[in-house]
Amino acid sequence: MRSPLFFLICLIVGGAVFAAAVALGNDYYFFAGYVVLQYVVLSTAWNILGGYCGYVNFGSAAFFALGAYSTVALHRLYPLPIPAMLIAGGVVSGVVGFGMGYLTLRLRGAFFAIATLALAVVLETLIVNWEYVGGSRGAYIVRPESIGPFGNYIEYLFLIMMLLAVAAITAARVIERSRLGFGFATIRDDELAAEASGVPTLQLKLIATTMSGALMGMAGAPFPYYIGYLQPSSAFGLDYAVNSIAMPLIGGTTSWVGPLIGAILLGSLQQLATVTISSAVNLLIVGLLLVGFVIVAPNGIIGLVHKYLQRKPDDFVGRRHVDAEAPDRVPGPAP
Amino acid sequence: MTELLKIDNLGKRFVGFVALENISLAVAAGERVGLIGPNGSGKSTLVNCICGTLRNDTGSVRFDGHVLDGSTAHQRTRRGLARTFQLPRPFASLSLLDNMRIPLIYTVAARGIHRSGNEIEARCVELLREVGLEGKARRLPRDLTQVEMRKLELARAMAAEPKLLIADESMAGLTHSEIEEIITLLLRLNERGVTIILIEHIMRAVMSFSRRLVVLVSGRKIADGQPDDVMRNPEVERAYLG
Numbered sequence: 001m002r003s004p005l006f007f008l009i010c011l012i013v014g015g016a017v018f019a020a021a022v023a024l025g026n027d028y029y030f031f032a033g034y035v036v037l038q039y040v041v042l043s044t045a046w047n048i049l050g051g052y053c054g055y056v057n058f059g060s061a062a063f064f065a066l067g068a069y070s071t072v073a074l075h076r077l078y079p080l081p082i083p084a085m086l087i088a089g090g091v092v093s094g095v096v097g098f099g100m101g102y103l104t105l106r107l108r109g110a111f112f113a114i115a116t117l118a119l120a121v122v123l124e125t126l127i128v129n130w131e132y133v134g135g136s137r138g139a140y141i142v143r144p145e146s147i148g149p150f151g152n153y154i155e156y157l158f159l160i161m162m163l164l165a166v167a168a169i170t171a172a173r174v175i176e177r178s179r180l181g182f183g184f185a186t187i188r189d190d191e192l193a194a195e196a197s198g199v200p201t202l203q204l205k206l207i208a209t210t211m212s213g214a215l216m217g218m219a220g221a222p223f224p225y226y227i228g229y230l231q232p233s234s235a236f237g238l239d240y241a242v243n244s245i246a247m248p249l250i251g252g253t254t255s256w257v258g259p260l261i262g263a264i265l266l267g268s269l270q271q272l273a274t275v276t277i278s279s280a281v282n283l284l285i286v287g288l289l290l291v292g293f294v295i296v297a298p299n300g301i302i303g304l305v306h307k308y309l310q311r312k313p314d315d316f317v318g319r320r321h322v323d324a325e326a327p328d329r330v331p332g333p334a335p
Numbered sequence: 336m337t338e339l340l341k342i343d344n345l346g347k348r349f350v351g352f353v354a355l356e357n358i359s360l361a362v363a364a365g366e367r368v369g370l371i372g373p374n375g376s377g378k379s380t381l382v383n384c385i386c387g388t389l390r391n392d393t394g395s396v397r398f399d400g401h402v403l404d405g406s407t408a409h410q411r412t413r414r415g416l417a418r419t420f421q422l423p424r425p426f427a428s429l430s431l432l433d434n435m436r437i438p439l440i441y442t443v444a445a446r447g448i449h450r451s452g453n454e455i456e457a458r459c460v461e462l463l464r465e466v467g468l469e470g471k472a473r474r475l476p477r478d479l480t481q482v483e484m485r486k487l488e489l490a491r492a493m494a495a496e497p498k499l500l501i502a503d504e505s506m507a508g509l510t511h512s513e514i515e516e517i518i519t520l521l522l523r524l525n526e527r528g529v530t531i532i533l534i535e536h537i538m539r540a541v542m543s544f545s546r547r548l549v550v551l552v553s554g555r556k557i558a559d560g561q562p563d564d565v566m567r568n569p570e571v572e573r574a575y576l577g
Contacts, residue, residue: 179440186426186437192388193424195408196417198442198495202407254428 036267043247043259045215051253054188059116065235067220089221097213138231252302345394369545417497425476435459438495
């Protein structure tokens with residue numbers, strides 16, 4: 001399927017979900033849906049670096065928080081519309097992602113993961129000591145009651161996050177099926193062999209950290225408007241770091257579908273647990289599911305589906321559709 | 336013949352251990368050179384220094400008129416220097432077809448040779464056919480046997496359309512007939528103008544393939560010349576037989 005068509009279908013699905021939430025007539029669905037969509041963006045962004053390139057980033061919360069604090073800082077300067085905040089948050093987190101990539105990408109495995117964790121700690125310390133954005137006391141953002149045709153501001157935020165999720169999923173799918181996606185896959189499989197095949201691994205890793213960071217920042221940018229009061233402990237919360245890793249792992253990391261499934265499944269479960277039991281059990285759910293998936297389906301739900309399909313006599317592995325009208329776009333890596 | 340690769344006084348140390356000491360070597364275009372030496376003699380280190388996986392501490396590497404010192408491995412590949420690894424390193428999550436695709440879209444395209452998606456696919460199939468792996472084009476490398484894995488490694492290096500191919504122990508662990516298959520493949524490649532440096536322990540293969548033999552011992556080049564002459568060299572005999 002062509003990318004514009006895919007984008008259009010995603011928009012239609014997103015529009016249908018929005019219409020369904022409006023029809024239900026309960027603001028809670030917008031609040032809960034916003035969080036799930038935010039995780040769709042976060043897990044898709046994490047997967048660009050972690051899933052496609054094999055570089056595990058434990059600092060997702062830092063990029064998310066940077067996006068959120070960019071909004072707080074800009075809001076104090078001049079309250080711009082949210083789409084502008086989104087771009088600003090994306091740029092700030094993207095630049096930090098690039099810097100992190102440049103400084104740490106000679107590290108691999110656990111060393112890289114620890115370096116990203118350290119980045120989150122350093123950034124949180126900086127924010128805690130930055131009075132302009134509220135420091136350790138936090139900052140209030142008063143959002144308008146309503147905006148334009150939307151009856152409630154949360155509907156607007158939900159729609160913004162829905163559009164961002166659609167954009168993130170489409171971007172991930174385009175990457176996966178492009179020359180860039182092939183390059184990412186070779187980095188994940190064997191960097192030495194990738195270099196020997198002419199793949200500029202360092203450049204590609206920088207592209208991945210920048211893109212991943214920018215998307216995470218964009219996910220965080222509307223957050224101050226959603227929560228109303230932003231403090232470092234909520235923006236740099238462990239939930240973001242853990243969920244953005246757990247969701248792609250549960251869904252499957254080699255395809256754009258994995259993070260989407262993982263985020264919808266885990267995000268919805270967490271929302272359900274929050275209203276029925278307690279928000280404190282959220283991380284317990286993540287932990288239990290992760291243990292379960294490591295035992296039953298180490299390659300996530302997508303891996304489980306592929307395993308089932310591989311049993312079929314018609315071997316699908318590596319089957320690709322070559323787009324005759326877009327010859328420069330080569331098909332993507334096999335799962 | 337024109338000089339394709341020129342190594343001058345190349346040296347490499349790992350902390351206190353001297354891996355390579357003042358290695359000088361010139362390889363002309365179209366040559367078939369065998370590089371031999373006991374384990375630990377520095378053959379793979381030399382290959383890694385030539386290909387940019389390791390940085391040489393002293394000396395320089397020139398390839399096709401360009402000084403390669405300071406350039407990365409992928410830049411050297413794009414200049415026409417391809418290699419295979421001692422232990423095959425396929426891209427495990429990609430099908431054989433996609434393994435072939437990587438050098439075509441990253442190396443060949445970087446030289447300004449642009450092919451359409453269909454042309455790339457056709458070229459990948461052609462390369463796989465050449466090494467007898469066409470039937471497994473859509474399979475993953477994990478489905479291959481040892482010799483098939485070696486062939487895939489060679490085919491992927493060939494996909495980069497190199498001027499010089501360094502085959503690092505491409506025949507290790509193979510049977511007699513499998514070795515013959517690989518030698519035939521390398522000879523065919525050489526006939527097309529690709530210069531080949533073969534690093535190998537299997538002397539029968541080295542002697543039948545090489546027109547020139549270079550011997551490394553303890554990081555030093557001790558012999559360089561016609562294979563028969565080199566094998567009669569007392570220093571080489573001493574290094575191999577003690």
